[in-house]
Amino acid sequence: MAENGHVNPHVRSRQGDDLLVAGNRQRRTTIDDVARSAGVSRQTVSRAINDKAEIDPATRDRILRIAQAMGYRPSRFARAMVSQGVTTLGLVIADVLNPFFPEVTSGVMAAAERQGWQVAVYSTGSVEREQRLASTIADHVDACVGFFLDESAIDRIRLSGIPFVLLDHDHRPPAVGGVRIDFESGIRQALSHLVERGHERIAMLDDRARQDAGAPRTRHSLFLSVAAEHGLPADESWVQPAGNSVHGGAEAMDRLLASRPGVTAVLAYNDLMAVGAMRRALERGAAVPGDCAFVGCDGLMLGELVDPQLTTVHVDKQHLGRAAVEQLAALMSGSRPGETVIVPRLVVRGST
Amino acid sequence: MAENGHVNPHVRSRQGDDLLVAGNRQRRTTIDDVARSAGVSRQTVSRAINDKAEIDPATRDRILRIAQAMGYRPSRFARAMVSQGVTTLGLVIADVLNPFFPEVTSGVMAAAERQGWQVAVYSTGSVEREQRLASTIADHVDACVGFFLDESAIDRIRLSGIPFVLLDHDHRPPAVGGVRIDFESGIRQALSHLVERGHERIAMLDDRARQDAGAPRTRHSLFLSVAAEHGLPADESWVQPAGNSVHGGAEAMDRLLASRPGVTAVLAYNDLMAVGAMRRALERGAAVPGDCAFVGCDGLMLGELVDPQLTTVHVDKQHLGRAAVEQLAALMSGSRPGETVIVPRLVVRGST
DNA sequence: ATGAAAGCGCTAACAC
DNA sequence: GTGTTAGCGCTTTCAT
Numbered sequence A, B: 001m002a003e004n005g006h007v008n009p010h011v012r013s014r015q016g017d018d019l020l021v022a023g024n025r026q027r028r029t030t031i032d033d034v035a036r037s038a039g040v041s042r043q044t045v046s047r048a049i050n051d052k053a054e055i056d057p058a059t060r061d062r063i064l065r066i067a068q069a070m071g072y073r074p075s076r077f078a079r080a081m082v083s084q085g086v087t088t089l090g091l092v093i094a095d096v097l098n099p100f101f102p103e104v105t106s107g108v109m110a111a112a113e114r115q116g117w118q119v120a121v122y123s124t125g126s127v128e129r130e131q132r133l134a135s136t137i138a139d140h141v142d143a144c145v146g147f148f149l150d151e152s153a154i155d156r157i158r159l160s161g162i163p164f165v166l167l168d169h170d171h172r173p174p175a176v177g178g179v180r181i182d183f184e185s186g187i188r189q190a191l192s193h194l195v196e197r198g199h200e201r202i203a204m205l206d207d208r209a210r211q212d213a214g215a216p217r218t219r220h221s222l223f224l225s226v227a228a229e230h231g232l233p234a235d236e237s238w239v240q241p242a243g244n245s246v247h248g249g250a251e252a253m254d255r256l257l258a259s260r261p262g263v264t265a266v267l268a269y270n271d272l273m274a275v276g277a278m279r280r281a282l283e284r285g286a287a288v289p290g291d292c293a294f295v296g297c298d299g300l301m302l303g304e305l306v307d308p309q310l311t312t313v314h315v316d317k318q319h320l321g322r323a324a325v326e327q328l329a330a331l332m333s334g335s336r337p338g339e340t341v342i343v344p345r346l347v348v349r350g351s352t
Numbered sequence C: 001a002t003g004a005a006a007g008c009g010c011t012a013a014c015a016c
Numbered sequence D: 001g002t003g004t005t006a007g008c009g010c011t012t013t014c015a016t
Helices: A016-020 A031-038 A042-049 A057-070 A076-082 A100-115 A127-139 A151-160 A183-196 A219-229 A246-259 A271-283 A317-332 B031-038 B042-049 B057-070 B076-082 B100-115 B127-139 B151-160 B183-196 B219-229 B246-259 B271-283 B317-332
Strands: A088-093 A118-123 A143-146 A164-167 A177-181 A202-207 A239-242 A265-268 A293-298 A311-314 A339-342 A345-347 B088-093 B118-123 B143-146 B164-167 B177-181 B202-207 B239-242 B265-268 B293-298 B311-314 B339-342 B345-347
Touching: A031 A042, A031 A057, A042 A057, A076 B076, A076 B127, A088 A100, A088 A127, A100 A118, A100 A317, A118 A127, A127 A151, A127 B076, A143 A317, A151 A164, A164 A317, A177 A317, A183 A219, A183 A265, A183 A293, A183 A311, A183 A345, A202 A219, A202 A246, A202 A271, A219 A239, A239 A246, A246 A265, A246 A271, A265 A271, A271 A293, A317 A339, B031 B042, B031 B057, B042 B057, B088 B100, B088 B127, B100 B118, B100 B317, B118 B127, B127 B151, B143 B317, B151 B164, B164 B317, B177 B317, B183 B219, B183 B265, B183 B293, B183 B311, B183 B345, B202 B219, B202 B246, B202 B271, B219 B239, B239 B246, B246 B265, B246 B271, B265 B271, B271 B293, B317 B339
Parallel strands: A088 A118, A088 A143, A143 A164, A164 A177, A177 A339, A202 A239, A202 A265, A265 A293, A293 A311, B088 B118, B088 B143, B143 B164, B164 B177, B177 B339, B202 B239, B202 B265, B265 B293, B293 B311
Antiparallel strands: A118 B118, A311 A345, B311 B345
């Protein structure tokens, strides 16, 4: 956002030649400075800069050269205030390095393009960054779609008043749109499948960064309740916290095998962890799915590239992105905020 | 960028009550509208909105309620013009779905955070989008770092005057900073390795979207010249164009096996294609690396997760991102534009 | 605690 | 072809 070099807007003198006076360094070069330097009106400078027709080519070149020499750059804010720009949609994701988000992004971009909107992607990564981002995003974009964990961050964006659609979140405020993923259905499908395959000792790898583990409808609590429905052993000892990455999954698998050596199937918070865990099991000499089966959540392309291919609770991420933009469009045309639900479907592959 | 609902800035009437008059729909609600409605000065509204101390809590609440009811949202441009904001760095990548870019993004974000800058990521995907983006980006961000193919797009950004660092591009204009990847070194390492392993029929999978195939220093022409140095058969018939994805690599492998059935090693434009090609070869019953060896470019994590693991020309993408931000910082503190060179290193794994 | 005045940097409209 | 005027919507003085 910064207009660089704009230090104290009110020390400006009207004299044109104070630019070089000691102590006055750092003031932004404006269109008026250039105009004065070139001995023309600021309008003529504007014409030159914006390559308008009604200007003498000679003066235009002269002005451009002077502007260049003075390091003049139009203020994008001043410019935006008077002219119309494109609508910019801010997409906030949690982690650039998690391949789940690019597919969502791709869906958002495709849908935004149809609306004639531009997309800017921001990544949070930590609660602090999430809060910082939340407090500035309304200054950068016209509307916001994103994944947020922190309630106060959500509130800040809501209060800014920009159209806002919350993704994969369970406590959507009434004024905000939402796209939810029905993990209850997904986890039900996954566990039914595993039970059908004869598994009786099923563990879960959970994202250790989620603070809301105890809340209803999280993958964590859904796993425990659905497992209990199936009569499986289902207490916290069957849930292993893991870092949200391939590496995190591998490490958690080590811990799981230490604490629950009898485990025959693992449901992971996402595909990244599942792949890491499966890989580690294979490295340790286990047969997959013979000794231990693995199910992920997400349905990443990655799952098809590993061996064995990963069974996963597949979420249509492109659809999620499209739905988010549609919610936003509805919001901006005055509709009341609503919620779209994405229902995952189990894709069975070699890892089970 | 749009300030929504701002239709014709000059039809505004001075009367306060024309808001509801038919035909005047769509005008943006401003701070003055709220002030008038609340019977206070616009300054007091500003105090309420920005939660300043010097205001009666009662009036503040009243104003907030009215503002809310009128759907008032401060103009981010007007606001930015008078106050200071954070510096926003725009990172332009080519394809959200290619895992190469997230790692660069991660490096850029880490370095930008140290500078106190924010990062917004934009994706091009096609030449048209690249050009469109190039013509608006200077209105959105304070500085730009990115991957561009189209010269006219590059020129447009350069002309806008914002600090600009071009990534992985061979025709860097003098006014622009750059971070280059030394693929010559990378391809040399890859081919030496393959030749050492005894390969004599080596093909390349090239990105069919690159128009600059004939230019010097592209992976395409480097492959041909370095292969020739090794005395290998090296003409266009050994270069197979491919879509830039796993799927594209697989398809190209089919074509390659049809046109050059004797091939014993494949060097791919990037890891994505290499993985797709290798996978297709395996599906068709070939042994890897026995019948055919595969080398990628990029060094994605993905390469470690497939079986066999992929030998690759590894590029330190985090470093690339960091270097870009450092170039930018130098540029913004007045240094002359320079160029950083990233030298890849061959990582040998199971696929060769 | 509130208001009035000034000004941010720019472009559209209308002179000349 | 060029200059003058007005105004975008907001915050920062400085008064009251």
